[in-house]
Amino acid sequence: MSITNLIVHEIQKHEGERKAILIARPNENPIDGQAEALSEQVTNLFNRSGMTTGRFSNPEGSEEGSQLPALLNKHFKDNAFEDFETFSKNCAAEYLKYLEPVEEAEGGLLWFNHYELHDTHFLYIVMLKRKQGIGLGADLSLSQVEQIEVEKLHMALRINLNAWRAGDEGRYIAFRFGRAPKPESEYFTQFIGCDEPKVAAKETRKLVDLTSAFCQSEGISSKQANEFKKVVSEHCQSKAEEREPLEIKQIANEVESRFSVEQANKFLEIAESESFQMEKEIFVEKAALKKLTRLSGSSRALTLSFNSDLLGDSIHFNADTGTLTISDLPKSLLKQLQAL
Structure with a gap:
């Protein structure tokens, strides 16, 4: 992964309130070792289970609904962002419009990352949260410090920019909500402007x-x-x-x-x-x-699971009587049975 652009903005909003404030960073974050480490951590979290996919309802953008595709059309040309800072600020401002009406939602750090992988350009937009940690000073004294929470992902989306720009009919948007409650996942989907999202x-x-x-x-x-x-x-x-x-x-x-x-x-x-x-x-x-490769089932008293290629080999099924005959039992199970 080769990072091209990276910037973080802060959105301040407390749960139970509607007012939200955007604190925009004036210029892009440097692409250094810390930025690359954070990018790798976010990517690893993103690629865990729970992904949803889709495409823009209006890939060209329109005055109604999500403005994300319109902003991409304006700023992303020839595989590059003409002004990533402005693009990200405009996106963050749009995000605010969907966030403010949701009283249950809180603010956080809005992380924008444009990167290239295998000659394909991608854009990450991720909501990160702060957490309290314990730091150790030069004099070995303990103190509370604020850290970025990287153990779990709150909300994130990834757009395959090349597929979107080419008018691909595939599902070029991937996003996930982590443990975000339903109201938050709904406003995030609206911000994306996703057409018929599908859960992977x-x-x-x-x-x-x-x-x-x-x-x-x-x-x-x-x-x-x-x-x-x-x-x-x-x-x-x-x-x-x-x-x-x-x-x-x-x-x-x-x-x-x-x-x-x-x-x-x-x-x-x-x-x-x-x-x-x-x-x-x-x-x-x-x-x-x-x-695809395992057969399994359970009741209150029994749980059974085995590779499907054992059927007809060491496991035989009689369709008429609805019974299984199992030979070549696992040694651990055999030992328990013999001890009865």
């Missing part, structure tokens, strides 16, 4: 269900289905690690290479059906992939 975990679960539905509709054998699901999982894991969206067409291409062109078309047909209505590309949530 929910979209990933839809892909998992789509994969199973396809295997069932085509009568694919358990062994082939498990192998296919494992490949889909590997594709998804790779995209999640690269922080890139997964194209549904990539999975269809895998269907074509393993089965046939007709079945690849069938996969896309099911994906576009009313039951799934999959986007052309989705951001993957790793935690939601488990059902």
